[in-house]
Amino acid sequence: MFIIKHKKIFxxxxxxxxxxxxxxxSIFGLNIGIDFKGGALVEVVYKNSxxxxxxxxxxxxALNFGSILxxxxxxxxxxxxxxxxxxxEHTLLLQALSQDNKNSLTEMSxxxxxxxxxxxxxxxxxxxxxxxxxxxICFIAFAFRKVSHLSAMGHHSVASWKYGVIAVxxxxxxxxxxxxxxxxxxxxxxxxxxxxxxxxILTILGLSVSDTIVIFDxxxxxxxxxxxxxxxxFSETVGRSxxxxxxxxxxxxxxxxxxxxxxxxxxxxxxxxxxxxxxxxMFFGTYSSIFxxxxxxxxxxxxxxxRSVSRGKK
Amino acid sequence: xxxxxxxxIVVLVLGAGVAFFVFKSEPRLNKNFEAQKSFFKNxxxxxxxxxSGGSHLIYKADTSVVPESQVGDSMxxxxxxxxxxxxxxxxxxxxxxxxxGGFVSGGGEQLIVDxxxxxxxxxxxxxxxxxxxxxxxxEVPKGTLQAVTVDKDGTAVLDVNSxxxxxxxxxxxxxxxxxxxxxxTREPKVSLQFNDVGTKLFAEITKNNVGKMVAIYLDGAPxxxxxxxxxxxxxxxxxxxxxxxxxxxxxVGRLNSGxxxxxxxxxxxxxxxxxLGDSAVQAGVKxxxxxxxxxxxxxxxxxxxxxxxxxxxxxxxxxxxxALFKLLPVALTAAGIAGFIISIGIAVDANxxxxxxxxxxxxxxxxxxxxxxxxxxxxxxxxxDSNISNFITAVILFWFGTSLIKGFALxxxxxxxxxxxxxxxxxxxxxxxxxxxGEGKIARFLFSSGISK
Numbered sequence: 001m002f003i004i005k006h007k008k009i010f011x012x013x014x015x016x017x018x019x020x021x022x023x024x025x026s027i028f029g030l031n032i033g034i035d036f037k038g039g040a041l042v043e044v045v046y047k048n049s050x051x052x053x054x055x056x057x058x059x060x061x062a063l064n065f066g067s068i069l070x071x072x073x074x075x076x077x078x079x080x081x082x083x084x085x086x087x088x089e090h091t092l093l094l095q096a097l098s099q100d101n102k103n104s105l106t107e108m109s110x111x112x113x114x115x116x117x118x119x120x121x122x123x124x125x126x127x128x129x130x131x132x133x134x135x136x137i138c139f140i141a142f143a144f145r146k147v148s149h150l151s152a153m154g155h156h157s158v159a160s161w162k163y164g165v166i167a168v169x170x171x172x173x174x175x176x177x178x179x180x181x182x183x184x185x186x187x188x189x190x191x192x193x194x195x196x197x198x199x200x201i202l203t204i205l206g207l208s209v210s211d212t213i214v215i216f217d218x219x220x221x222x223x224x225x226x227x228x229x230x231x232x233x234f235s236e237t238v239g240r241s242x243x244x245x246x247x248x249x250x251x252x253x254x255x256x257x258x259x260x261x262x263x264x265x266x267x268x269x270x271x272x273x274x275x276x277x278x279x280x281x282m283f284f285g286t287y288s289s290i291f292x293x294x295x296x297x298x299x300x301x302x303x304x305x306x307r308s309v310s311r312g313k314k
Numbered sequence: 315x316x317x318x319x320x321x322x323i324v325v326l327v328l329g330a331g332v333a334f335f336v337f338k339s340e341p342r343l344n345k346n347f348e349a350q351k352s353f354f355k356n357x358x359x360x361x362x363x364x365x366s367g368g369s370h371l372i373y374k375a376d377t378s379v380v381p382e383s384q385v386g387d388s389m390x391x392x393x394x395x396x397x398x399x400x401x402x403x404x405x406x407x408x409x410x411x412x413x414x415g416g417f418v419s420g421g422g423e424q425l426i427v428d429x430x431x432x433x434x435x436x437x438x439x440x441x442x443x444x445x446x447x448x449x450x451x452x453e454v455p456k457g458t459l460q461a462v463t464v465d466k467d468g469t470a471v472l473d474v475n476s477x478x479x480x481x482x483x484x485x486x487x488x489x490x491x492x493x494x495x496x497x498x499t500r501e502p503k504v505s506l507q508f509n510d511v512g513t514k515l516f517a518e519i520t521k522n523n524v525g526k527m528v529a530i531y532l533d534g535a536p537x538x539x540x541x542x543x544x545x546x547x548x549x550x551x552x553x554x555x556x557x558x559x560x561x562x563x564x565x566v567g568r569l570n571s572g573x574x575x576x577x578x579x580x581x582x583x584x585x586x587x588x589x590l591g592d593s594a595v596q597a598g599v600k601x602x603x604x605x606x607x608x609x610x611x612x613x614x615x616x617x618x619x620x621x622x623x624x625x626x627x628x629x630x631x632x633x634x635x636x637a638l639f640k641l642l643p644v645a646l647t648a649a650g651i652a653g654f655i656i657s658i659g660i661a662v663d664a665n666x667x668x669x670x671x672x673x674x675x676x677x678x679x680x681x682x683x684x685x686x687x688x689x690x691x692x693x694x695x696x697x698x699d700s701n702i703s704n705f706i707t708a709v710i711l712f713w714f715g716t717s718l719i720k721g722f723a724l725x726x727x728x729x730x731x732x733x734x735x736x737x738x739x740x741x742x743x744x745x746x747x748x749x750x751x752g753e754g755k756i757a758r759f760l761f762s763s764g765i766s767k
Contacts (some may be wrong), residue, residue, distance in 0.1 A: 087583075112580075252667065256663070
């Protein structure tokens with residue numbers, strides 16, 4: 001099989017992408033949104049004309065709220081970001097933005113998050129990440145509980161826990177690349193790490209794990225059917241299993257990717273980056289189950305074999 | 315055969331019925347909406363705050379003075395009071411929820427208030443803040459250290475607040491307040507009647523403090539500090555501060571709509587304008603329709619006849635989900651719509667798994683009817699596995715989520731469950747009906763997939 005033959009290239013591509021993601025994450029970091037950090041965000045749209053940013057900045061400075069970040073949005077709007085503000089401060093801010101009510105505006109949205117709410121959300125997010133990761137690992141362990149029989153039959157085979165570890169490694173890969181993508185979005189398009197980002201990561205975990213498991217299932221099924229054959233060619237069996245399942249794998253992901261693209265291009269603004277991250281997660285989830293997980297499996301088996309051969313020589 | 319055909323028709327009719335309900339109960343789709351029966355009228359889609367516009371407020375409740383065993387009770391009382399207060403202002407469908415502190419959420423006791431349609435935060439905060447906090451405090455025991463501040467002139471000032479300690483008696487034990495005028499001085503006064511528990515507490519307090527002062531605090535400030543002359547067993551108290559008649563009248567109104575059992579402070583606010591919500595709804599609907607069409611197109615082009623069948627069962631899936639959104643009801647948010655759209659993609663998953671299996675069985679020389687049967691039974695494990703992980707994620711997200719995440723987790727989770735039903739049951743019923751097409755070349759072409767002939 002083509003993919004198994006050139007496995008090192010595909011594994012290499014994945015490694016490079018993951019490294020790039022980590023490098024960009026450590027260089028650029030992430031913009032943390034007010035969901036987690038606390039702070040306030042006001043979006044206004046002017047009725048007639050948008051005042052000059054510098055003029056507004058001056059009157060905003062006079063408010064003494066610390067730094068106020070002003071971003072133009074749409075044709076006639078601004079988004080102002082500050083620390084979290086109280087109700088009277090909110091009124092003052094609106095007054096300053098409307099240039100003492102001379103330039104009439106509509107407030108599209110206002111969001112003020114106290115730091116304690118942000119801390120609480122971080123706590124919840126971390127707990128959710130830990131729990132879902134644990135649940136997924138349990139699920140993987142459960143799915144691979146049976147393979148050990150094969151090695152018990154005397155064949156040199158890959159132990160079942162190694163399937164599980166490889167499934168977890170591919171899962172990390174599926175999450176790392178969308179995170180890297182998000183770092184770029186964060187850097188150049190001002191995307192912020194908010195609750196939806198965390199939800200996206202967790203949903204990717206759920207969506208992409210099954211793909212890998214289904215392909216591994218097929219490999220094990222084929223190995224079992226060959227249990228009577230004296231010598232199993234491991235990489236050939238993996239290759240054949242891939243051939244049998246990659247169309248299915250691509251088709252199931254494609255339907256999800258299609259709806260996600262629709263969501264990205266036509267959906268609400270709030271879920272745009274969310275849809276994009278999930279699309280990337282879905283894409284690389286499928287890529288990894290075909291081009292990473294199975295090649296890794298073959299690599300592990302070859303490595304195991306060469307080790308046992310060298311041990312035999314001693 | 316006839317049995318199968320009847321079953322298929324029954325499913326179709328039921329599906330159409332569900333779709334009809336969704337259509338009839340939606341004012342945007344149904345032009346004669348006003349003329350419909352109340353059953354249809356009562357089930358429009360319920361939109362979350364980010365789509366309908368409105369305010370979302372999070373309050374922190376200070377329960378430090380409440381004994382731990384009563385925290386739950388006083389939080390519920392707090393919720394009832396604020397609900398009543400909001401209802402006075404005629405907000406439609408407000409949601410007031412208590413969020414308990416603890417291991418999961420970390421923070422303390424919180425009260426979450428959703429006010430659809432109220433986009434003026436100031437108004438919203440006032441609406442809630444107007445509720446008075448009524449407390450009864452007694453003198454501290456003699457000998458307790460008291461805070462004394464010495465001002466510039468050298469006179470020592472005793473801090474009033476340090477002279478009193480809180481008791482259990484608060485506004486939550488109030489039954490009703492009435493406005494009265496003193497027969498001699500014509501001064502307005504507010505008379506209070508406690509409920510059973512309050513009466514007992516008040517009797518105890520007055521009994522133990524004869525000859526001492528009992529301070530009545532309103533919103534954290536003492537308004538009246540009468541001296542107790544004797545035990546008051548009937549649960550009646552009078553506040554005779556120096557009110558103007560209007561002040562007294564207002565206080566009575568506020569007390570009757572409920573005093574806060576515990577003090578609250580605003581932690582965070584979020585307001586979304588109606589325009590922003592409207593455009594998000596439109597975008598969400600557009601994305602859902604386009605996503606659905608793309609999936610349908612792919613299914614029919616790639617899987618031919620089974621693809622058409624899968625599209626049909628996908629239609630029924632969408633109708634069922636939308637009807638559930640209306641009936642449960644599920645408050646739809648932007649994230650919730652995203653969850654629903656993703657579930658359309660996932661719903662097809664199971665069908666794809668089945669069709670690929672059917673194709674394999676066909677290749678290995680099975681007849682069409684056997685291939686369909688085997689395809690369904692052999693694909694089951696893969697379908698189960700690929701749905702379990704999504705379901706796990708949805709459940710945990712729902713558990714932990716804020717309202718935003720909950721919306722997503724709920725629609726996704728519902729989608730996963732309903733899609734398993736629709737993909738397996740409905741598609742199977744339709745497909746096994748179509749087996750009558752026979753085993754001819756055309757039938758085999760229709761049942762295979764991809765670019766193969």
